[in-house]
Amino acid sequence: MTSLSIAEAAEQTGLTAHTLRYYERDGLLLHSVERASSGHRRYTDDDLRWIQMVTRLRSTGMPIRDVRRYAALVREGDGNEAERLELLLAHREVVERQLAEVTSHLRAIDYKIALYEGKLAPTE
């Protein structure tokens, strides 16, 4: 089991050290990250795996507040899987609606782009 400094964890996860501390403070992680005798954080593989899940939720647009709720459910342990599932399904719906909206707006923008390209090609 490797154990990484905050800088290494930042590199691995694509987050900044600032953000890693912020997530921990804000209750997005399952528990406080272990410390070396120096007091420096040491990230385990499990930590990184969870942070990856957090990153997935965040970069699909889930608000910090909801990630915290999800983390709290997982922290509680077995017995609330239905609730976790509900939360994920609700999020999934939001994301899909959003994807559809962005896609349709992008098509309209593509149409505009085609106009400009058509306008550019013939005229000198």
Place this chain on the structure above:
Amino acid sequence: MTSLSIAEAAEQTGLTAHTLRYYERDGLLLHSVERASSGHRRYTDDDLRWIQMVTRLRSTGMPIRDVRRYAALVREGDGNEAERLELLLAHREVVERQLAEVTSHLRAIDYKIALYEGKLAPTE
């Protein structure tokens, strides 16, 4: 040519009256909206069409600042189509990268969802 009050324009565009004023102040519109003798804004069809384009750019994630740049180019009139095209193409790239990222993260979340569903179905 119809001409709408700010409340009606808000309803039509899905924005709030606050946001419509804010966009105008911030230079996202092509020109100041016309006024009735009372001083109240009157939105024309052209205004609404442009606001729709702004909405498309915004809801695909283009920052206000870039929408303002695009509006400035259009305001300038003929001659900078290449620049407008460049801006739209750059935006398009960003959006597509983002769509791809969100989609792939969503797949990972779907996998998690499947786990929970599988866990729920068999056990009682």
Place this chain on the structure above:
DNA sequence: GCTTGACTTGGAGTGCGCTCCAAGTCGGAG
């Protein structure tokens, strides 16, 4: 033993995109 560099903390600051407030104006209904 001193310096260096990577870390620690609480708390303040930032950027974005609205969102709202207070005070005022206007046109029309009663």
Place this chain on the structure above:
DNA sequence: CTCCGACTTGGAGCGCACTCCAAGTCAAGC
């Protein structure tokens, strides 16, 4: 003439998600 409701303005405030700062600690190298 008075009231109402829809609007006007400049400017303040807000929520979100970081992002940074100052001051301090620690381990290792010279």
